[in-house]
Amino acid sequence: MSSNIQFEVTAPGKIILFGEHSVVYGKPAIACAIDQHTTLTFTESYCNNQDLNTIPCRIILPLINYSGMLTIHLDAKPTFSPTTYFQETLNKLNKNEPFLNELDTLSGNEKKTLTVLHFIFGGILSCYMKQLKNVSFTIGITSVLKLGAGTGSSASYCVSLVAACLAYVKFKINSNVEIQFDPLLDDFHSQSGDNLLIIEAFTDNISFSDGEKCLINRWALLAENFIHTKASGLDNTICTYGTMVQYTKLNSHKLLEAPELKILLIYSGIERSTGNVVQSVRTKYNDDTYQPILDAIFNSIGQIVNSAVNAIDQMAQNPLQELQQISVLQTLMDMNQGLLMSLGVSHETLDAIVAILKKFDLHAKLTGAGMGGYAICLVPPNIHKSKIQTCMQELKIYGFESNICTIGCPGVRIQTK
Numbered sequence: 001m002s003s004n005i006q007f008e009v010t011a012p013g014k015i016i017l018f019g020e021h022s023v024v025y026g027k028p029a030i031a032c033a034i035d036q037h038t039t040l041t042f043t044e045s046y047c048n049n050q051d052l053n054t055i056p057c058r059i060i061l062p063l064i065n066y067s068g069m070l071t072i073h074l075d076a077k078p079t080f081s082p083t084t085y086f087q088e089t090l091n092k093l094n095k096n097e098p099f100l101n102e103l104d105t106l107s108g109n110e111k112k113t114l115t116v117l118h119f120i121f122g123g124i125l126s127c128y129m130k131q132l133k134n135v136s137f138t139i140g141i142t143s144v145l146k147l148g149a150g151t152g153s154s155a156s157y158c159v160s161l162v163a164a165c166l167a168y169v170k171f172k173i174n175s176n177v178e179i180q181f182d183p184l185l186d187d188f189h190s191q192s193g194d195n196l197l198i199i200e201a202f203t204d205n206i207s208f209s210d211g212e213k214c215l216i217n218r219w220a221l222l223a224e225n226f227i228h229t230k231a232s233g234l235d236n237t238i239c240t241y242g243t244m245v246q247y248t249k250l251n252s253h254k255l256l257e258a259p260e261l262k263i264l265l266i267y268s269g270i271e272r273s274t275g276n277v278v279q280s281v282r283t284k285y286n287d288d289t290y291q292p293i294l295d296a297i298f299n300s301i302g303q304i305v306n307s308a309v310n311a312i313d314q315m316a317q318n319p320l321q322e323l324q325q326i327s328v329l330q331t332l333m334d335m336n337q338g339l340l341m342s343l344g345v346s347h348e349t350l351d352a353i354v355a356i357l358k359k360f361d362l363h364a365k366l367t368g369a370g371m372g373g374y375a376i377c378l379v380p381p382n383i384h385k386s387k388i389q390t391c392m393q394e395l396k397i398y399g400f401e402s403n404i405c406t407i408g409c410p411g412v413r414i415q416t417k
């Protein structure tokens, strides 16, 4: 067995600076990529599999204690549609119908996580390669991101898988051949551009074009919908594009020109499921008694996001105003946390973290779905090192781990070994 294509993909995690939950209801949010990543290692091997429609894969996912074989099944229908494929896979998963031998024997989270992987590799390869003979893959995925804590581990996982699969296609196709597909055949692709999207072979420049990033983002959103009941698309967008993004559901995204900022990430120690928290807000929203109140809260959070975008723009245009604008962002953080508390998505430990930071004149809020997970705190550039260290020690005394990260980092990237 000789090894052939081999590469590594990294996708950042993210924090939501402002606007979680209200983004699900159509309001804007601001998210930033952080310097903590998911790393996927892809290795192609030749094997004796003559079947054009299946690819044996070794999958290693240490974070969920999974290591095993998974056969990727290609679906070479000429009119293959990702949205139909998604719906069919979702129905089988939800109804617990027999699906694939290796997946059927798995339970709960493992099954979902591996179904996502199969969905992405099966779907993308069915679209762009159709058939593959005598190859097998080894896919290993590790991450420094904690799972289920609000730093976008699932989006980072989905984006790295889609990017790896697309990268494989780009390595595999002959250098002078461009693969074109007809959007008229496929509602999914017709959304990704008004014309044909061309996937070009990798040559010297091992990176993704804007059209390919758009494609990565769309596939990752479909995949995210297996993990979260109804993802807004914010997480996969920031993990794909990186930097700082102002995002509105169904209304694309705008990259913000952000100064380099540091935040303190504080882990509450409480695990939660994004899907469940989003559902708890939805249940309240569906109750006529609360709906107008929730609408007002979402509108206010939308205003907070607009003011924050303004402060960030001012900072980018006039660095001398940085401290003044950071102070505005800190006030907006307090306001956003108050509104998230009133939605019922904070947690007593998150409230305790916010109170500890307040003793050091620092301002914090939960990030992501809430009810546990992480809190974030802006670290002003002029803060004395010893003050932030004392604050981190105090958090530790109360049992909260914290670390400083840089926000506004690049999005998904690929590296050859």
Ligand SMILES: Nc1ncnc2c1ncn2[C@@H]1O[C@H](COP(=O)(O)OP(=O)(O)O)[C@@H](O)[C@H]1O
Residues within 6 Å of the ligand: 038, 061, 062, 063, 064, 109, 112, 113, 141, 142, 143, 146, 147, 148, 149, 150, 151, 152, 153, 154, 155, 157, 227, 228, 272, 273, 274, 275, 368
């Ligand atoms: N490195 C990884 N290895 C395996 N599964 C992962 C990995 N990262 C994320 N996942 C998947 O994403 C799920 C976590 O998603 P979620 O609860 O939404 O957390 P987050 O808020 O970090 O996105 C995990 O249960 C698993 O299914």
Ligand SMILES: C[C@@](O)(CCOP(=O)(O)O)CC(=O)O
Residues within 6 Å of the ligand: 019, 020, 021, 022, 023, 024, 149, 150, 151, 152, 153, 228, 230, 231, 232, 233, 234, 235, 274, 278, 367, 368, 369, 370, 373
């Ligand atoms: C609550 C929400 O706004 C953010 C969830 O973020 P996370 O999955 O906790 O990282 C949901 C969403 O945007 O899909």
